[in-house]
Amino acid sequence: MSSTDFDTLIIGAGHNGLVAGTYLAKAGRKVLMLERRDIAGGQLATESFGEGFLVDCLHPGAALRPDIVRELDLTRYGLLPEPHNHSAYISLLPDGKRLLLRGQGDDAETLASIRQFSGNDAARWPEFVAFMDLATAFLDEAYRTPMPRLPKVGIAEGWPLAKLAWKLRSLGGRAMFRVIRSLSMSAVEFTEDWFESEELKAAIAAVAIHGSTLGSMSAGTGYTLIHNWLNRGGPAQRGNGVGPTREALLAAFKAAGGELRTSAEVNRILVEKQKARGVRLASGEEILGSTVVSAADPRHTLLGLVGAVELPPDFVWATQSIKLRGSVAKVHLLTDGSHGLPAGTLAIAPTLKYLERAFDAAKYGEVSAHPYVEVTSAGNVVSIHFQFAPYTLRHSNWSVERTTVERMAIFAVAEHFPALMESIEQVQSIVPTDLEAIYGLSEGDLNHGQLILDQIFFMRPLPGWSDHRTPIDGLYLCGSGGHGGGGISGACGRNAARTVLKTKS
Numbered sequence: 001m002s003s004t005d006f007d008t009l010i011i012g013a014g015h016n017g018l019v020a021g022t023y024l025a026k027a028g029r030k031v032l033m034l035e036r037r038d039i040a041g042g043q044l045a046t047e048s049f050g051e052g053f054l055v056d057c058l059h060p061g062a063a064l065r066p067d068i069v070r071e072l073d074l075t076r077y078g079l080l081p082e083p084h085n086h087s088a089y090i091s092l093l094p095d096g097k098r099l100l101l102r103g104q105g106d107d108a109e110t111l112a113s114i115r116q117f118s119g120n121d122a123a124r125w126p127e128f129v130a131f132m133d134l135a136t137a138f139l140d141e142a143y144r145t146p147m148p149r150l151p152k153v154g155i156a157e158g159w160p161l162a163k164l165a166w167k168l169r170s171l172g173g174r175a176m177f178r179v180i181r182s183l184s185m186s187a188v189e190f191t192e193d194w195f196e197s198e199e200l201k202a203a204i205a206a207v208a209i210h211g212s213t214l215g216s217m218s219a220g221t222g223y224t225l226i227h228n229w230l231n232r233g234g235p236a237q238r239g240n241g242v243g244p245t246r247e248a249l250l251a252a253f254k255a256a257g258g259e260l261r262t263s264a265e266v267n268r269i270l271v272e273k274q275k276a277r278g279v280r281l282a283s284g285e286e287i288l289g290s291t292v293v294s295a296a297d298p299r300h301t302l303l304g305l306v307g308a309v310e311l312p313p314d315f316v317w318a319t320q321s322i323k324l325r326g327s328v329a330k331v332h333l334l335t336d337g338s339h340g341l342p343a344g345t346l347a348i349a350p351t352l353k354y355l356e357r358a359f360d361a362a363k364y365g366e367v368s369a370h371p372y373v374e375v376t377s378a379g380n381v382v383s384i385h386f387q388f389a390p391y392t393l394r395h396s397n398w399s400v401e402r403t404t405v406e407r408m409a410i411f412a413v414a415e416h417f418p419a420l421m422e423s424i425e426q427v428q429s430i431v432p433t434d435l436e437a438i439y440g441l442s443e444g445d446l447n448h449g450q451l452i453l454d455q456i457f458f459m460r461p462l463p464g465w466s467d468h469r470t471p472i473d474g475l476y477l478c479g480s481g482g483h484g485g486g487g488i489s490g491a492c493g494r495n496a497a498r499t500v501l502k503t504k505s
């Protein structure tokens with residue numbers, strides 16, 4: 001097809017762009033997807049850092065929403081449904097003890113492990129898991145519900161929200177109250193409501209702060225706990241690799257008639273009389289299309305690609321105020337295989353105060369001296385998620401601090417697994433400035449905007465603009481910065497595609 005034959009242009013081939021593009025192509029749109037990198041997948045990247053050093057760079061696994069897998073027929077392209085996650089989550093404790101958790105209420109190994117620290121907590125675990133199942137089911141429903149553009153709510157926009165409120169009501173008075181209360185609580189308050197042992201409370205609180213620039217005492221980490229538990233299907237990462245999800249989405253997109261161009265960075269969204277009319281690439285090439293759907297983050301899309309002059313002043317101010325705060329680094333180690341790490345997700349999060357102190361450093365623009373880390377391994381490769389490593393360093397810069405983070409990450413893990421040190425053959429790290437430069441994430445923010453209470457539901461990405469539309473007719477947002485993001489669920493892509501298809505052009 002020539003570049004004039006498309007009616008819909010998608011900016012960015014991350015999983016949300018691919019989900020949106022596939023829905024739109026299946027509905028008969030002529031879709032062209034433009035990706036700035038030379039590979040597709042966004043944060044579902046698998047890359048080689050040298051011979052034998054092939055890594056899922058950012059995520060050890062993924063699971064799209066089951067409705068998306070079904071509606072896009074992704075099993076036909078090799079994606080197996082992943083409803084349950086039985087992987088182990090192991091908290092590594094200073095005295096050599098370990099606390100093992102699985103997201104099932106009746107898992108005998110979990111109950112025995114918790115009992116080492118508290119018999120009462122082991123007795124409460126089944127009730128806790130049942131609550132998390134309920135709370136994640138509610139959040140899941142909220143993410144698939146289109147949010148109204150408050151304060152303008154007509155009957156049509158209000159109806160899905162009324163159904164969501166009914167669903168919450170149907171949980172029963174006590175559970176409804178507990179779910180609502182949990183969202184605003186800190187991880188400390190939330191876990192103290194359930195358990196007495198410090199080891200268990202801290203292990204759960206670590207899941208709450210994972211990926212965010214928040215500490216265990218920050219309000220709203222009750223919400224991020226439920227969000228992360230939903231995306232993981234329990235406390236542990238899904239160790240299923242990101243390749244199958246990425247490849248199935250790419251195959252489904254192409255089978256639906258979509259076309260993908262990589263190494264095609266968009267540097268301008270063309271606007272005429274408040275209407276999108278196409279894009280200009282960094283190469284200077286212009287491609288026309290009356291619908292433009294951006295999977296890039298909202299700030300980059302609106303201020304970088306559209307430009308403030310095309311937007312109402314209030315909207316520009318609100319977009320400038322979106323909180324983007326990356327503070328995650330990844331350190332990948334190629335080993336000779338004798339690292340000694342068990343399978344599963346390993347966390348260094350011994351106490352609630354440890355987590356809060358690790359976060360304290362980020363507040364002052366410093367790398368945590370005692371970081372919260374989460375470790376997974378796949379064959380010879382060990383991958384360390386490191387928090388906190390703030391994008392903006394107050395007294396240093398990332399060309400200096402990269403090696404500090406690498407060293408600290410390795411030492412933190414080697415303290416528990418001494419064989420690791422001798423087994424390391426190569427080290428490769430991804431710091432927040434790499435997340436921006438390589439993966440296109442403004443300020444290294446993984447979720448295209450922090451998951452905090454004033455940036456979720458009908459306030460994501462901006463109050464009044466949570467239905468994926470923008471002040472520019474024909475321009476939509478479908479990435480994780482919108483309602484339903486972050487994580488790898490595809491909710492934003494699906495919701496945005498539905499909005500596009502509902503809108504008369």
Ligand SMILES: Cc1cc2nc3c(=O)[nH]c(=O)nc-3n(C[C@H](O)[C@H](O)[C@H](O)COP(=O)(O)OP(=O)(O)OC[C@H]3O[C@@H](n4cnc5c(N)ncnc54)[C@H](O)[C@@H]3O)c2cc1C
Binds near residue numbers: 016058265
């Ligand atoms: C280490 C790590 C840990 C994480 N942990 C969690 C977690 O615990 N919980 C959670 O909810 N989320 C987590 N996330 C975040 C989650 O991965 C993201 O929310 C999700 O992957 C974003 O997917 P996306 O498709 O919306 O965007 P992306 O995967 O970021 O894709 C956007 C695409 O747009 C492209 N692009 C950008 N600008 C342009 C342009 N101008 N022209 C063309 N293309 C462009 C980019 O190259 C990219 O391919 C984590 C992320 C990382 C990196």
